[in-house]
Amino acid sequence: MTPLPLLAAAGSVESPLSQGRPMNDHPEGIAAASTGTGRRVVRAACPHDCPDTCAMQVTVEDGVAVKVEGAKDHPFTQGTLCNKVSRYLERTYSGDRLLHPQKRIGAKGEGRFTRISWDEALDTIAARFREISASGDGPGAILPYDYAGTMGLVQWKSMGKRLFHRLGASLLERGICSSAGKEGIRLTLGASVGMDPERFEDAKLILIWGTNPIVSNLHQWTRVQEAKRRGARIVAIDPYRSLSAEKCTDHIAPLPGTDAALALAMMHVIIGENRHDRDYVARHTLGFDQLAGRVKEYSPERVAKITGVPAERIVGLARDYASARPAAIRLSYGMQRYAGGASAVRTITCLPALTGAWREPAGGILLSTGGWLDMNTAALERPDLLQASPNPRPRCINMSAIGDALLEAKPPVRALYVYNSNPVTVAPDSRRVIAGFSREDLFCVVHDIFQTDTADYADILLPATTQLEQWDIHTGYGHLYVLANNPAIAPLGEALPNSEVFRRIAARMGFDEPCFRDSDEDICRQAIDSKNPRMQGMDW
Template sequence: MSSDGDASIRTQRAVCFSCAQQCGVLVGVEDGRVTSIAGDRDHPVSAGFVCSKGMAAHELHNSSSRVHVPLKRVGPRGSGEWQETTWDEALKEIATTISDLAGSFGPETLAYSYGTLHGSDSGIGERFMHLFDSPNAVGQDKVCYGPNALGESLTYGFGPTFYTTPTPGKTRCMVIWGLRPSASMPLLWREIVRARREGAKLIVIDPERTHEAESADLWLQSRPGTDVALALSLIHGVIEGGYHDAEFVEEHAVGFDELRERARAYPPERGAEISGVSEPDLLAAAQMIATHGPTLIHGGNGLCQSGVAAVQAGRALACLIAITGNIGVEGAHALLGPPRDVLANGEALEAGALSNLQREKRLGADSFPVIGRGYNALEEAMSRGWHGNRHIPSWLATAHEPTLWQAITQERPYGVKALIIQGHNAVGACANAAAAVEALSSENLELLVVHDLFMNPTSRLADYVLPAAHWLEKPFFSAGVGYLGIAGDYVEAAPAPIPAEYEHRSDYELWRDLGRRLGQEDQWPDTAEEFWDSLVTPAGLNFDTLCDHAGPCTNESARLASDSTDTRPAFATPSGKIELHSSLLESWGIDPLPSYEVPAIFDAATDAYPLVLTTGGRKIEGFHQNAQLMARFRDKYPHPLVRMHPQTALEAGVKDGEWIRVETPVGAVRQQAQLTDALPERVVQADRWWYPERADDAADPFGFASTNINFCTENAEGSCDPVMGTWLLRGLPCRVVAEA
């Protein structure tokens, strides 16, 4: 921290949390207000980099739309009639209602749903839920890297290796698949560009001609939802071309012959026909991946949001990485386990406090094995591979959001009567938004609490809206990528740039204060910093010393001396080998080899819905839904756009700039047409929810019902991934209709 001599002006070292890239920043503070954010050149990873949304984080923090005080509903649900209350009063009433409901219906009647990472304490409510003995914490893992991580975990144990960045001078080939890092992971993109300068090849697999595709040596323009078929054809090309690493496979893998047989069903001509990629390009990619390594393959949310195919896509990529010997080689994929001597993942969240009986009641456990009966076997394999650390995969086994809506409205498999939503505009983000609106408006739901920065279409339906602290008002802590040790053996910390303003409170403070009212008096240290101290104590560290260290405290400095009697298996799978043929999937009655499936929603839709819809593309100016409140974002993108090829528009009678209807078998919304030849014919790409400024529109608050594309996406079980329940946000049948 520095000052220019005027005590009211200072510069604070911090870590940006406007997305999940963890860039070191210098926050300028004048008279207690944040006035500037710049890159920190001394940060060993980001080294001065800051993107436009990081620099504008204080615009969001200072937004006039922030909720500043606790609000209690006084009119009918959704009427927008509130009275101000105090945190003390609100928490007293909330705790009483929860206690009464749990007494009548069991602790599982309380659910907790949280959105994407929005601070170091994102998702900390899981800890409260475990201690409360409710299994129903609902995360977004199923549509945000969870399927890739699970695919890798099933294949060669934890993972996830896709966080590996290129090694300068070593990485010689990179594949970006369903990912636009220039917009969503700019630090990774910077490293990719550097590796390109040093001669590495770049293959991009994406339906759209993105900036990345234009920069690539080879661009495979695939159709949405066909990734597993394409991957199997690449595997076929590698094996039948004799390019696989036979020695590595022989020594480390099981199931090679079965994988080879499966891939034989996807010769290049079939892969090309399904995916739309030309056969020569497909074969050239297979050869380049296998022979121009070390190779890194980065799969993105384009794969993770593909519903029924999501985990199999992660599996297929993991198999491709494995048979080409691109694991544990400098420049290729590293097995980035959780930090060894820090309490991370489920251990930090007290996952062990949840009884097995209650775990079996987790919403979705009956349908999706990782949520239910399969979790313990996965957990056992991973803990053997990672120093006995427990509950590493707990973040991949949260409750299932579509089943939550069903539990509220239909009381199946039992009733959920109380719900706390944190940092998550659920009805804007979830598939089949109508189901969420019905659930959150239901009289069955006796308590809905929302803790957020802003009023939005979800908080509008709440009984209590509690004002959240922005990351600039919170301390930073990270045990590896993903904050609670998802990957990477390092820890990092920084103090809060400014104290919380108004009545804003952090996620940690909400759960601490609610926990202390509900029997968890001894479980919550006074501050988040003290809580994080308790996680790093086993490594001989504390929060303050970490703050003195600019940037991540890595490897040897973040761990105790290595144990010379280490007898861990090489790979954290049941066999201790890379499982190309997954023994866990087989034991769960699921195809143990990567398999290509089409979501059930296509069964009855082919003729009436001749196009394919993809949603949720990222723009550098924003991070998920908060972007819509940033002036620089909305100046550039005033309205939600549905983009398509000019020929597709011509056939549908649609003109550039017109407002049109986008329709799927699930629902219909209006967006503004934009024609572009960057997309292939018959593929339509639509934006998400858009209008936070229209809060007072009585007919359609927030413009939400008319424009939110998630009224068109799908959450029915036949389209969800059979392993973890991923819902379908990309690759749906659709049509576009010009308005009269």
């Protein structure tokens, strides 16, 4: 299906800004752009790391947001928000918000700070970056650490990437979440693509494999339930009897880490009983003979000992899957977070090709829709700026090994800029992570909405805006739409969005490339300036 045009400023719902303006060095200008009297309803998008990427609308009265609700006209999310986001006002107006820049006055980890001005904070950051860049360690001793605290392309994947590329800082491999599964899909299908999520309701058999959508993919679950009401059989494949599994027609519980073996046994049955789609396989696949030879080793009896699933249940599942039309598989990221996870996803992804499930719009497999909409990543991130830096071929550090990097990297990581993430809490091997963050010789900047565990180790602590206070543009990885996020209210206190802070640091570093003067709305326009035919007709 063709994605809808942007849910942007134009339309029946009033936008807070009819014309955007660059956020240069005037926070009062940001506030003025979003204040006003009276009542208005503003289009927004959920910023969280969730496949649903819900369309929201924010009611504002006299400059104060008074209500956050789902936008009923969005074809996928249809006006429903999860419990977390329906209470987003509590986050925005929390008394625990960071509202002013601060600097550390206690030991690292104590979380004791004193208020400073933005000028002092940014001057300190720029001075340390210049000092490190000019040292023998070079700019590669500076590391940005960021992830999906917001999924927006403006506040995550634009101005910060430009700054650190131009600086020549170390690159960050962001492989903490979904890289294995995406690679498995890419190796099999060619890209991170799959079924249209809205077609699941037309399937006759749905395998909910390694996911708990009733709590983690709410709007997909509604379509699964609609399919069930229409007579579809829903099978959960999950070691854990989750709430979703309880509500499925059947639940198959393989031992953790044995998903690939289960899929191989299913293919053993399908090929052995001549239930595969020979015509589809011949016309649209590669490697069938090699696959057929491999799955001979995985009989249901052998795999029963590996997975803990009785052989007769494996045979029954394989027969049901091969005979159902249409048959759909919904994967998610939990089952790819173990050794061999990429191969497991790759193996499962062979199933719909083997049976010709892709012939039907409601057949196939879905892990992520992230590859459908080819946003203009090069324009957003400007990797070409590396060539203007003193370090055009920087090293790359894996975020999952941040503890090791902070303690052992050569040259050492001497400065760390953390935004959209809380590594002291979420990164693996927390003891080493904390030891690394505790280094007195590590200059650490944290830009966040709240004083997180990571913020307790910062030398400079900066206040960030929430989604209600900033421009952004979002794609989903569980649907096929692009959403605009319009700022509904002025930033509280002295909070600034990521994009604006990076602009100001770039200016202090003397970087005069025009891209550092792009407004947030400019960046939104650049994001959708794509040659991908699926993006045609979108505007800002």
